[in-house]
Amino acid sequence: MLSFFWFHESIRFAYQALRSNPLRTLLSLLGVTIGIFVIITVLSLVDSMEINVRSSFKVVGEKVLFVQKWPISFEDDYPWWKYYRRPVTNYNEFKALKKRLTNAEGVAISGTMRNANITYFDNSLENIVIQGITHEFDKTIYFNFEFGRYFLENEIEGKKKVVILGYDISKELFNEVDPTGKTVKIKGIPFLVIGVLKKQGNSLIGESTDFALFIPFTVLTQYVSTKSRGFNSFISIKCKPEEDIDALEAEAKGVMRSVRRLKPGQEDNFSVNRIEMLLKAMDTVFKVMGTVGWVIGGFSMLVGGFGIANIMFVSVKERTHIIGIKKSLGAKNSFILAEFLFESVLLSLLGGLLGIFIVIAGTMGLNYWIGDSFTIHLTAKNFLLAFGISGTIGMIAGILPAMFAAALNPVDAIRAK
Numbered sequence: 001m002l003s004f005f006w007f008h009e010s011i012r013f014a015y016q017a018l019r020s021n022p023l024r025t026l027l028s029l030l031g032v033t034i035g036i037f038v039i040i041t042v043l044s045l046v047d048s049m050e051i052n053v054r055s056s057f058k059v060v061g062e063k064v065l066f067v068q069k070w071p072i073s074f075e076d077d078y079p080w081w082k083y084y085r086r087p088v089t090n091y092n093e094f095k096a097l098k099k100r101l102t103n104a105e106g107v108a109i110s111g112t113m114r115n116a117n118i119t120y121f122d123n124s125l126e127n128i129v130i131q132g133i134t135h136e137f138d139k140t141i142y143f144n145f146e147f148g149r150y151f152l153e154n155e156i157e158g159k160k161k162v163v164i165l166g167y168d169i170s171k172e173l174f175n176e177v178d179p180t181g182k183t184v185k186i187k188g189i190p191f192l193v194i195g196v197l198k199k200q201g202n203s204l205i206g207e208s209t210d211f212a213l214f215i216p217f218t219v220l221t222q223y224v225s226t227k228s229r230g231f232n233s234f235i236s237i238k239c240k241p242e243e244d245i246d247a248l249e250a251e252a253k254g255v256m257r258s259v260r261r262l263k264p265g266q267e268d269n270f271s272v273n274r275i276e277m278l279l280k281a282m283d284t285v286f287k288v289m290g291t292v293g294w295v296i297g298g299f300s301m302l303v304g305g306f307g308i309a310n311i312m313f314v315s316v317k318e319r320t321h322i323i324g325i326k327k328s329l330g331a332k333n334s335f336i337l338a339e340f341l342f343e344s345v346l347l348s349l350l351g352g353l354l355g356i357f358i359v360i361a362g363t364m365g366l367n368y369w370i371g372d373s374f375t376i377h378l379t380a381k382n383f384l385l386a387f388g389i390s391g392t393i394g395m396i397a398g399i400l401p402a403m404f405a406a407a408l409n410p411v412d413a414i415r416a417k
Contacts, residue, residue, distance in 0.1 A: 028311040029351035031304025032393060035297045036355030036386050042293025043385070044359065046286045048377045063245045064140045064275065065252060067097070068234035071271035073281050086269045087260075089235045090226055091217065094134065096259045097235060101251055103243040106139030109217055111233035113224045118213065119185045120173045128169065129212045130186065132220025140236035146170070148180040148195030156216045163191040164214040167199040186213065187223065245274070301389065304351060305397040312344050312401035323405055324413025337406040344398020345391050352390025356383060 069086045094109035101107060113130045135153040143150055146167060155162050163184065170179055179193045200209045224231055237252060239245045249272050256270050316323070323336060363376045 024314075025311060025347070028307035029304065029347065029354065031300055031302075031307045032348055032351030032390060033304070033355040033358070035300030035302075035304050035393075036352045036390060037358050038300055039293055039297035039389065040356060040359045040382050040386050041362075042289060042297070043382045044363065044376060044378055046289050046293070047379060047382070048375065049289075050282070050286055051375075051377055063239035063241075063248075065237040065239070065245070065249055066234050066273045067093075067237065067252060067256060068271055068273065069232070072273045088226065088231065088233050089270065090233070091221065093256065093259050094235050097237065097252060097255050098136075100255050101237065101248070103240055103248040103251055104237050105240045106136035106238040107235065108134045108137035108140055109233060109235045110134075110137060111217055111220055111224075111226065111231060113220060113231070116187055116213070118169065118173070120179075120182070123173045125169060125172055128186075130220065131212055131214050132217035133214055134217050136238070137236065139238045144198040146196045146198045147178045148193070150195065151214075151216060156218055159216060159218045159222070161189065161191045161219055162194045162216065164195040164197065165193060166197055166208075166210045166212045168210040169213065170196040186215070189223075191215065249274075301393055304348070305393045308344055308348050308351075308394060308397035309401060311347065312340060312398050313404070315343070316340065316401050316405045319405075320408065320413050323408055324410045324415070327408070327410035328414060333406040336408075337402045340402035340405045341395065341398045344402065345394035348394025348397065349387065349390045352386050356386055 067089055069088050070083055074080070074083070089109065091109060094107065097104070098107040111132045113132070114127075116128045116130045117124060117126045118128055119125075133151070135151060135156045138150050143164075147170075148164070150164070151162065154160075163186065165173075165179065165184075170176075173179065173184065174182070179196060182193050183190050184193060185191070197209050226233065237248065239248045252272055253268065256272075257268065260269060262268070326336065360378065363378055367376055
């Protein structure tokens with residue numbers, strides 16, 4: 001019963017403080033509002049980036065290695081120009097890895113050509129990314145089909161002019177009609193459509209498949225030089241489920257060194273990457289962003305705490321006469337202490353609620369504006385954290401004013417004007 005009375009009185013006095021001078025109260029709460037806004041915004045962005053990144057990684061199978069020119073993470077003491085001078089992976093190296101690796105379930109090579117065009121009668125699209133791939137590429141990267149199928153091995157080896165379309169390309173050219181069996185022209189050369197991929201959406205790792213074409217790697221190399229500066233390729237290797245990926249990595253490095261005729265002690269001129277490396281690098285970025293958010297938000301919360309403390313001292317001053325009357329009627333010091341402390345917490349929570357409201361409104365607007373390119377996720381965990389921080393700041397900021405109010409002499413307090 002007493003707790004309910006404290007609650008009711010605190011709400012009433014907080015409401016009176018707001019009503020009597022709303023501008024002063026709003027300015028006092030602004031620090032808490034900004035602090036909560038910054039902290040929740042940064043945490044939500046970090047969570048959203050992590051969710052979107054991990055969602056993008058779902059297209060990559062587990063226990064997959066990528067042999068390529070560039071590493072995922074660069075060594076601080078390694079000259080950048082040495083990376084630049086490395087040769088790109090080629091078809092012969094792919095064949096050697098495919099033949100000699102014993103722990104691999106699938107080995108494939110992929111190369112990219114940009115700024116291509118595709119036409120179907122009067123419909124035409126430009127600036128298309130063409131990716132040449134081999135038969136087992138779908139074992140390392142997941143392919144979900146809307147229509148049709150994946151390449152057959154004899155289509156790759158026989159250099160057949162067949163193509164798999166990204167979802168958006170198919171929609172633009174054929175208006176969501178199944179195009180399998182139809183012929184399109186890529187750079188003026190006819191290709192038979194054998195499949196269409198399901199919509200992937202924007203990807204935070206690499207480019208989305210929605211606006212890409214996939215053709216046999218053996219056909220791609222007929223129209224683009226693998227030695228040209230703009231050509232890029234990598235070899236992907238899927239580890240057998242029962243095998244250790246570390247052993248596969250060591251085996252792949254041995255084969256590559258043998259094929260490239262590197263002498264003992266000579267440094268590798270290739271990189272063997274894992275998705276885990278990129279995730280580890282991203283985790284570091286997420287931690288730094290989170291720390292920066294906490295620092296900026298912490299300073300705002302500190303200012304907000306001083307604002308709450310200030311308004312509570314003013315409130316004690318304005319209600320000194322009432323405090324004296326309550327004490328003369330038998331109110332205990334603990335009652336006065338709890339009343340002002342509870343009021344301080346409520347005011348701080350109000351600032352936190354305002355910050356959360358701004359975050360929600362801003363998130364809804366941003367998600368509507370940016371569409372599918374990046375989705376900002378709001379979690380209950382961050383909201384509960386915001387309430388906890390707001391309440392803690394209110395309690396810390398209100399403890400001195402509440403103790404000052406509880407320590408007032410009732411006779412002196414009654415005489416106060």
